[in-house]
Amino acid sequence: MSKFTVACVQTNSKPDPVVNIAEVSPMIREAKARGAHFITTPEIVGMFEPDKSAARAKAKVEEEHEVLVAFRGLAAELGVWLHSGSLSVKLPGDDRLANRSFLIAPDGSIAARYTKIHMFDVQVGDGQVYRESASYKPGEEGILAKLPWGTFGLTICYDIRFPYLYRALAQAGAKILFAPAAFTKVTGEAHWHVLQRARAIENGCFVISAAQCGTHAGDRKTYGHSIIVAPWGEVLADAGEEPCVITAEIDLAKVEEARGKVPSLTHDREFTGPHLHDAALREAGR
Numbered sequence: 001m002s003k004f005t006v007a008c009v010q011t012n013s014k015p016d017p018v019v020n021i022a023e024v025s026p027m028i029r030e031a032k033a034r035g036a037h038f039i040t041t042p043e044i045v046g047m048f049e050p051d052k053s054a055a056r057a058k059a060k061v062e063e064e065h066e067v068l069v070a071f072r073g074l075a076a077e078l079g080v081w082l083h084s085g086s087l088s089v090k091l092p093g094d095d096r097l098a099n100r101s102f103l104i105a106p107d108g109s110i111a112a113r114y115t116k117i118h119m120f121d122v123q124v125g126d127g128q129v130y131r132e133s134a135s136y137k138p139g140e141e142g143i144l145a146k147l148p149w150g151t152f153g154l155t156i157c158y159d160i161r162f163p164y165l166y167r168a169l170a171q172a173g174a175k176i177l178f179a180p181a182a183f184t185k186v187t188g189e190a191h192w193h194v195l196q197r198a199r200a201i202e203n204g205c206f207v208i209s210a211a212q213c214g215t216h217a218g219d220r221k222t223y224g225h226s227i228i229v230a231p232w233g234e235v236l237a238d239a240g241e242e243p244c245v246i247t248a249e250i251d252l253a254k255v256e257e258a259r260g261k262v263p264s265l266t267h268d269r270e271f272t273g274p275h276l277h278d279a280a281l282r283e284a285g286r
Contacts, residue, residue, distance in 0.1 A: 002252040004149050007031035007039045008210035008226035010239040010246070013048035015217045017058065020046055021070045023243075028071075031245045032078045038147075041085035042210045042226070043157045043182040044099070049088075050218035052135045059090040059097050068102060076108030081147060085180035085210055086116065086156050088136075096137040101154055101180065103145050111147075114154035115139025118162055126186040128220065132158075142168055150175045150252050153205075157181040160195045160209075163202065170203035171265055175255045177205045182212040188223020193235070200229040204259035206250055213241055231258035 009027045013020050024045060031039045046067030049055040062068060067087055075082040084102040091098055099116040117140065119133040142165060143154045153169030153176070160166075160179045169177060177199060183192055188211075200207040206229065213224030226239035228248040236248040259265060 002149065004037040004250055005035045005247055006208055006228065006250050007034065007036035007245055007247045008208065008228065008237070008239060009039060009041045009045075010211055010213055010224055010226040010242075010244050011042055011045055012214040012216065012222075012243050013042070013045055013212060015047060015049040015051075015054065015058070017046045017067050020048075021067055025070065025074060027243070027245055028074055028082065029078065031247065032080055034245065034247050036080065036247055038081040038083070040083035040178060040180060040208060040210045042212045043086045043180045044088060044212070045085045045180075046087045048182070048212065048216045048220070050216070050220055055088060055135060056090075056095070056097065059088045061090045061092065062100075065089060071102070072104050072108040072110070075104040075106060079106045081106060081111075083178060083180070083210075091137060094137055097135060098139070099132070099136045099156060100139075101156055101178075103152075103154065112143055112145035112154060114143040114156070115141070116156040116159065117142075117165065118158045120158040124184055124186045126184055126221070128184070128218075130184075142172075144169060144172055144174055149250070150255075153177045155179045157183065160199060163199065166199045166203050166205075167265070170205050174203075175205055175252055176250070177203065177207050179207060179209040180211070181209055183223045185221040185223045188225065192223055192225055193227070196227050196229050197233045197235070200231055201233040202264065204231045204255055204262070204265065206231060206252075206255070211239070213239075213243060231255050232261075 103112040153174030212222040224241040237246040
């Protein structure tokens with residue numbers, strides 16, 4: 001079974017988890033009605049709260065997380081694989097939260113968890129200062145998940161700028177890479193499509209990234225353009241800038257086809273250095 005249908009749910013999440021559950025649940029149902037077997041949602045789909053104190057106050061531990069409970073119920077009701085994108089999860093004994101994605105099986109059980117590794121500590125010129133590490137504890141483990149169609153690799157948003165993570169996942173067996181996001185409008189306009197297609201091409205993988213869109217609390221602006229990219233780099237679906245659902249058929253035979261043409265995952269070579277060129281020449285006596 002190499003073919004299945006995937007859906008990206010593109011949202012404009014609010015600070016209130018209850019509101020977000022009410023807004024995203026019908027979109028998940030729409031995705032199922034359109035034939036999706038696997039449905040993915042954006043980063044921080046359950047709570048887009050830029051105020052650090054408010055975010056900590058609203059966040060819940062995993063066992064009590066209302067969005068996770070709702071998503072598990074939806075997955076079981078609809079009989080689909082549901083990827084939470086990411087949720088803000090309270091960590092016992094730590095003031096920081098976890099930016100964590102959950103892969104939920106069709107029976108409602110949690111099949112995999114991934115905690116975002118790379119923290120978005122940047123100043124991109126949009127009038128905002130982003131210091132994710134001030135509120136979130138970074139993860140330390142790459143995660144693969146085995147599904148009926150093959151092995152999937154889980155990442156989140158800013159991770160997309162670190163190619164070594166995606167190469168490690170692909171070399172460990174991943175054929176599909178997920179990167180749910182809340183890309184800023186500024187960085188999205190400049191880099192989003194290039195990064196998504198690059199990770200797909202260099203790893204011979206599908207890259208599937210559901211995204212936040214529009215203007216949020218605190219005047220935060222996200223780019224949208226949830227995207228499904230094939231292993232050869234073709235964009236199979238792009239959601240544009242408004243909340244919506246996009247779907248595409250995934251044919252995993254395309255992974256082997258792309259890797260057969262350019263088997264770069266097997267062409268790694270060890271090398272010394274890097275050295276400054278002049279120093280290397282002196283050492284060689286030239």
